[in-house]
Amino acid sequence: MEMLNGRELAKNIKKTITEKIKIITKTTNQNPALATVLIGENPASQIYIQSKIKACHEVGIKSYHYNLSTNATERDIINLINDLNNNSNINGILLQLPLPQHSLTNNCINTINPNKDVDGLHPLSYGRFSLLKSWEDILKSNLLVPCTPLGIMKLLQYYNIEVNKKLVLVIGRSNLVGKPIAMLMLAKNATVIMAHSKTVNLKQLTAIADIIIIAIGIPNFLSNKYSLKKGVVIIDVGINRTQHGICGDVDLDYVKTKNVAISPVPGGVGTMTITMLLENTLKAFINQNKLKFPQL
Amino acid sequence: MEMLNGRELAKNIKKTITEKIKIITKTTNQNPALATVLIGENPASQIYIQSKIKACHEVGIKSYHYNLSTNATERDIINLINDLNNNSNINGILLQLPLPQHSLTNNCINTINPNKDVDGLHPLSYGRFSLLKSWEDILKSNLLVPCTPLGIMKLLQYYNIEVNKKLVLVIGRSNLVGKPIAMLMLAKNATVIMAHSKTVNLKQLTAIADIIIIAIGIPNFLSNKYSLKKGVVIIDVGINRTQHGICGDVDLDYVKTKNVAISPVPGGVGTMTITMLLENTLKAFINQNKLKFPQL
Numbered sequence: 347m348e349m350l351n352g353r354e355l356a357k358n359i360k361k362t363i364t365e366k367i368k369i370i371t372k373t374t375n376q377n378p379a380l381a382t383v384l385i386g387e388n389p390a391s392q393i394y395i396q397s398k399i400k401a402c403h404e405v406g407i408k409s410y411h412y413n414l415s416t417n418a419t420e421r422d423i424i425n426l427i428n429d430l431n432n433n434s435n436i437n438g439i440l441l442q443l444p445l446p447q448h449s450l451t452n453n454c455i456n457t458i459n460p461n462k463d464v465d466g467l468h469p470l471s472y473g474r475f476s477l478l479k480s481w482e483d484i485l486k487s488n489l490l491v492p493c494t495p496l497g498i499m500k501l502l503q504y505y506n507i508e509v510n511k512k513l514v515l516v517i518g519r520s521n522l523v524g525k526p527i528a529m530l531m532l533a534k535n536a537t538v539i540m541a542h543s544k545t546v547n548l549k550q551l552t553a554i555a556d557i558i559i560i561a562i563g564i565p566n567f568l569s570n571k572y573s574l575k576k577g578v579v580i581i582d583v584g585i586n587r588t589q590h591g592i593c594g595d596v597d598l599d600y601v602k603t604k605n606v607a608i609s610p611v612p613g614g615v616g617t618m619t620i621t622m623l624l625e626n627t628l629k630a631f632i633n634q635n636k637l638k639f640p641q642l
Numbered sequence: 643m644e645m646l647n648g649r650e651l652a653k654n655i656k657k658t659i660t661e662k663i664k665i666i667t668k669t670t671n672q673n674p675a676l677a678t679v680l681i682g683e684n685p686a687s688q689i690y691i692q693s694k695i696k697a698c699h700e701v702g703i704k705s706y707h708y709n710l711s712t713n714a715t716e717r718d719i720i721n722l723i724n725d726l727n728n729n730s731n732i733n734g735i736l737l738q739l740p741l742p743q744h745s746l747t748n749n750c751i752n753t754i755n756p757n758k759d760v761d762g763l764h765p766l767s768y769g770r771f772s773l774l775k776s777w778e779d780i781l782k783s784n785l786l787v788p789c790t791p792l793g794i795m796k797l798l799q800y801y802n803i804e805v806n807k808k809l810v811l812v813i814g815r816s817n818l819v820g821k822p823i824a825m826l827m828l829a830k831n832a833t834v835i836m837a838h839s840k841t842v843n844l845k846q847l848t849a850i851a852d853i854i855i856i857a858i859g860i861p862n863f864l865s866n867k868y869s870l871k872k873g874v875v876i877i878d879v880g881i882n883r884t885q886h887g888i889c890g891d892v893d894l895d896y897v898k899t900k901n902v903a904i905s906p907v908p909g910g911v912g913t914m915t916i917t918m919l920l921e922n923t924l925k926a927f928i929n930q931n932k933l934k935f936p937q938l
Contacts, residue, residue, distance in 0.1 A: 473765025477817045511842050521773045535840040544831040546807050
């Protein structure tokens, strides 16, 4: 079993971002800046936000944190987002999900200026990269692509894993991971299967896939019930808190007996996600300031 | 072999649209209106535009036609679209594709106000319906969905063909058909395979699919080289002009020997496409005037 190490790549990319920001700050006298928005006091969300802020500071991105109370109304959140949209010192806006009131999620995300949408969750962001013809077009466009899917693409590239013409099985159809990674894989000429909780006969599909990306949030779901193709590459995006600690959607004890390459939990894609947030914030800064700057 | 007759359904829907527009005109003293924009003099495009204008008049939609010359610049086209965006008498804008200069397509489409994007080709339109959780949410939202994919969904519904939990193979990944129909099928709980010209081993996939939607523009592509599951439903979206007349992407002589249901060319989905354009124009009118009106 080969391990795809997200930490190593994340470290390399952070180094590059740090250097680019140094040059930018020197030449423009400005800093890329990210606004983080947290509604309520969910402890897990607080931890996530803290690591994002810490990562910003590591690479030289300024951060501004906004915390509204759990009972903030839709109007309160939208007013804050509009203020941040109009604030030219802010390049990226990150609204930490889940919101205490789930039903407000779409309206709040849709309020974020798509050019500051560093999480890539606005429908316009999704439409923009999904309708481009190729992965090269997506890279050239400097568009904001959701962080986890972007991290997966970079991880595969780093390990020279061919996507072109491969059969990719995506299990899970969330707006955060499943739907966008399917479109990115398609842009890179993969044949893509979108599977989910309503899929019948998943066993038939795992057996023929060259690459499996799983993001469903069920500990050890991909177990010996499912046969795997020899040499399959598995990207585990699940982050599940169990009494034995954090684990992914893949039963490592099972897959380690197979000839597979795997991005494990922890240490795989998760570490890439925050790094892609930094990259998106830098991208947003470059786009907003119309800087000519080498592709990220 | 069962035939899925698009003409019959299109006729029924047109009747409903006509009645709704009659009521609307009576109560609001206004007419839904569509602007058709043609660049250049491509004869096939002229014929398409003519049938769209004719269909508008049949159901009571006003139409305004704009024809710019082949050598119109990007600025010329964008200025025209902006005028139509700002014209409150126009509810829908249809830019006939292909443009004489292909490279202008994205910028021109992106200029159309998404609320008037009756072809559903704007990235925001694509993102909006793709990120909703279910087909019911899409219907309730009154969003503008691309006409051919919407027509396919209605045709399947009309013939009571179950999509939920089925394995759907989409062959072709165009922005017009392949990508949007994949997202609509996913919203209706299908497991979706997105295949295309770079797909290896398509034979393996045709053999397991419950529903095949093909839109690649190669006459008689789906032939006896490909095995089919018993009872498969095939939606042929190809419109190919050959020396023997118009034909689809499916070899009818082959599939008619199988136990399949097929939407043929001509007479299948094609007739639904224009009808969905009428429905979208009515939807755009209703949305723009904030009318409360029964779901279409």
